[in-house]
Amino acid sequence: MSVAAPSPACALELEDIVFAYPARADSGNGQLYAGFSLTVGLGSILALMGPSGSGKSTLGRMMAGLLTPQAGNVCWSEQFANRWDVVYVDQHAINSVFPWQTVAENIKYPLQKLGWDRARRQERICYLMSLLRIGALADAYPASLSGGELQRVALARCLSWKPQLVILDEPFSALDRRVKAEIIAALQELAPRDGMTLVLITHNVADALALGTRCVVIGQRPVRIISDREFTTAYPREPGTRDYVAMQQTLIAGIRDGLV
């Protein structure tokens, strides 16, 4: 990981990334990434799309520092001084919940560990529990919750300490439509409020359009950016408006073009 700080307004800068998985027996598919660059602005919500198998998760994991590219730089804003400022949350996020703690304890624990004082802690817990509608579950153990409730608890836990850069990798794939809508609404409020930079990795155009302030489609091999569009319509966004439909078509076309 490079120490060079990106330009001031950047949360994240990927520069000439080269990455290849160890060659698999069934294919001699060379490099997945061969000189890929992308900058993510501070406070933006980047919806990262692409056909399945296009390397979205790999990119997300490199953004979070969980995978190191073989060449090139990944730099985070120098504002992100702590390791916990950058969080990667995947579709199995429910497993990041501690089953031996109640819902409230799960949200409190990271704050305790990071030394938040009692009053701030209490305020944050209350806010998150009401935002994600899990207040009634405060004293319940995770084992007694439904999948949707658990996903909301997991999100509350991972976002409790106001991480600065959050990479959400297919966070909605196991959720029904109603729970997904609730979580998206919560993120629409939370991200700007906490000044959070969000990278939403998804294959679902509607999810990307519900949340993204910028939509990037990646694809082909080696991976390149197929389309990169700002989308600044205010929340909540109505499907069917002219902007929305235009973006929708761009993304769908981009994903088609991204197929290897």
Added chain:
Amino acid sequence: MAWFKRNSRALLFVAALVGVWAAVTALRLVDPIVLPSPASVARAVPRMLRERLLSDVALTLGRVLGALAIACLFGIPLGLYLGYRKGMYQVIESPLHALRSIPASALFPLFLIIIGVGEKSIVALAAYPSLLVILVNAVSGATLANKRRLYQARLLGLDTLDTITEVLFYEALPNIFDGIRTAVSYALLLVIAVEMFIGLDERGLGRAIYEYQSTYRIPETYGAIIVAGVIGILLNAVVSQIEHRMLRWLPNVQED
């Protein structure tokens, strides 16, 4: 009352066993020297109580609990640490399994030489296999810890001690209880066996069984054996109670 209802089948089975036993002795199918009737064993119990039964039970129980305490105190932290530092565990895994496959009773003469005849060597010998089985279970529980929760621990900057006491301990707790359950039977078995061989003034249940047998007080021998069995059942029930309380958060269905 609720307890009786819940365990009615088990109680019925025990009653049936005693019934068969009574029938066998009433019909004189077996020499009463070898197998006395349930009634004569029951009559032996008040005699035993007037003698030393309670102090024998207390001594044996104390030794078993002492051995289990030592096993938990050292086995759990050590096992969790080794599960956390997997590289270190790989180094000692084979020697550890070699140690485990030596019957603890075979080591008893060694313990006598090293520790001497007495209370300590009984407890130490019982603690030894109990510790190993708890340790191995703690290691495997810690090794199987969920990666996403460990990522959280790393992210929050938890140090080794916090990671072990606040994350791995809970991750491994179901396995640790499996280990403790096995350890309970090891400890009881070894304490009673070793008591038979050591003629301490504080004799314990094992010695009591041995002495009753060698003075041909056969009903008392059976009585003491049954008491030993009851101790085993009670210890298991206590462990189950503690487990139930400490693991009430455990999901019934295993997650991925």
